[in-house]
Amino acid sequence: xxxxxxxxxxxxxxxxxxxxxxxxxxxxxxxxxAIVACMDTRLIELLPNALGLKHGxxxxxxxxxxxxxxxxxxxxxxxxxxxxxxxxxxxxxxxHDDCGMATTDPAKVLQEAHNRGISEQSMNTLxxxxxxxxxxxxxxxxxENSVRNSVELVRTHPLMPKDVPIHGCVIHPETGAVRLxxxxxxxxxxxxxx
Numbered sequence: 001x002x003x004x005x006x007x008x009x010x011x012x013x014x015x016x017x018x019x020x021x022x023x024x025x026x027x028x029x030x031x032x033x034a035i036v037a038c039m040d041t042r043l044i045e046l047l048p049n050a051l052g053l054k055h056g057x058x059x060x061x062x063x064x065x066x067x068x069x070x071x072x073x074x075x076x077x078x079x080x081x082x083x084x085x086x087x088x089x090x091x092x093x094x095x096h097d098d099c100g101m102a103t104t105d106p107a108k109v110l111q112e113a114h115n116r117g118i119s120e121q122s123m124n125t126l127x128x129x130x131x132x133x134x135x136x137x138x139x140x141x142x143x144e145n146s147v148r149n150s151v152e153l154v155r156t157h158p159l160m161p162k163d164v165p166i167h168g169c170v171i172h173p174e175t176g177a178v179r180l181x182x183x184x185x186x187x188x189x190x191x192x193x194x
Contacts, residue, residue, distance in 0.1 A: 025056030032089040033058040034082040036075060036150065038066040038096055042173040047094060050176030059088060065101030065140065066093055068150040071157055080159050090184070092167040093150045095143050104139030143170050147181045155187060162189055 001009070014020065037047055039062040048054065061078045068075045082088035110123060110133065126133050140146040147168040155166040165184030171177070 023055060028087045029056065029058045031057040032087055034061065034079055034086075034088040034091045035059070036061045036063070036066050036068060036079070036091070036093045038062065038094075038099055038101070039064055040096060040099065040173060043096060043171065046173070046176050047171060050171060050178060059086060064104075065099055065146065066095040066150070067101065067140065067146055068093065068153050069136075071153060076154065076157060079154060080157070083161065083164055088164075090165050090167065091154060092169060092184075093147050093154070094169045094171055094178070095147050095150075096171045096173045097143060098173055099139075099143060101139040101146075102141065102143060104137065106134045106137035109137050110134070144181050151182045151184070155184075 031053065033053075035047075035058050037043055037060060048057070048060075059078075059082045061075055061082075063075060068079075070076065079088075079091060082091075113123070114120065123133060147170060151166050151168040154160060160166075165188055166182070167180070167184040168182035169178050169180055
């Protein structure tokens with residue numbers, strides 16, 4: 001059975017048996033926290049459990065590498081909405097060791113795209129339109145520096161209030177051990193950090 005059909009069949013049973021009831025929660029995160037995390041499959045259950053967080057405690061935004069790459073991109077938009085519309089009061093960028101983005105080679109990705117039918121003309125059209133696809137696909141060399149850069153971009157964003165602590169951490173994808181890279185409380189204005 002194709003994967004989509006398998007998922008939809010499961011969904012019918014899920015709804016019919018009311019299995020959804022154990023997942024009910026409010027749309028506002030209980031801990032008033034938003035986390036930007038990597039999409040790595042090893043973190044799906046490990047990350048919240050390693051931090052003592054449960055369903056409904058936080059807003060989780062996932063992408064490749066837990067990287068905030070553009071001040072007007074979808075991750076930053078999600079964080080701004082989380083703060084102003086969804087009662088988020090703290091943000092944590094959590095990357096991980098052994099991340100695929102640390103070794104992503106744009107040339108190899110683009111070659112694979114070409115192998116899968118994306119024409120060189122399509123890639124050149126993007127480039128001539130000003131899209132730097134080579135840089136857009138570029139990974140990072142140092143996970144802690146990547147976290148620092150993302151924290152700084154979020155912290156200094158013109159729409160991010162200065163009273164929101166922006167933390168940065170790295171989690172080990174096997175053990176769940178978390179190391180602090182940036183303590184966002186230290187960057188808060190004196191009046192709010194007391």
